[in-house]
Amino acid sequence: MHRKKSYHKLVVFYDGSCEGCIKDRARYEHWAGTGGHDIYWFDITGREEVLLSLGINPYKALRELHVQTAEGEVFSELDAYILLMQRVPRLKPLAWLIGLPLIRPCLSWLYRTWVQLRLERQGRG
Numbered sequence: 001m002h003r004k005k006s007y008h009k010l011v012v013f014y015d016g017s018c019e020g021c022i023k024d025r026a027r028y029e030h031w032a033g034t035g036g037h038d039i040y041w042f043d044i045t046g047r048e049e050v051l052l053s054l055g056i057n058p059y060k061a062l063r064e065l066h067v068q069t070a071e072g073e074v075f076s077e078l079d080a081y082i083l084l085m086q087r088v089p090r091l092k093p094l095a096w097l098i099g100l101p102l103i104r105p106c107l108s109w110l111y112r113t114w115v116q117l118r119l120e121r122q123g124r125g
Contacts, residue, residue: 009038012084013056013066016043018118032088062124063115078108 015021029036044051048058056066056074067080075083078098085095098107119125 009070010083011040011042011068012080013042013044013051013061013068015045015062017045017124018122020118028084028088031090035087062119063112077111078104 014025025041044061051058051061054068060076064077065080066074066076067083068074082095082099085091098104116125
């Protein structure tokens with residue numbers, strides 16, 4: 001009997017210790033529907049060695065979303081969000097918007113600031 005090989009087009013490295021991150025994942029999965037079935041969600045909590053073996057800095061992985069393609073290319077921060085959003089029809093316009101040259105740096109700063117504040121509130125900053 002041949003078993004179908006499990007194949008994921010994207011691996012999303014997320015903070016499973018973050019309640020908001022878990023809610024964001026659930027919301028994305030709901031919006032993506034069947035379009036999200038080829039995504040593997042990898043909880044980075046306590047997985048520093050695995051991250052390092054993939055060339056991902058654990059400190060940065062906690063502070064920036066990371067996504068790895070089937071080809072092994074890793075995208076982080078807003079590039080990772082854009083990659084995920086482009087896969088969901090209702091989020092495609094938002095992906096385009098946050099990629100604009102004037103908006104992108106401002107959102108990047110807001111994102112980094114928000115994550116740092118969240119980690120400090122959780123005693124992990």
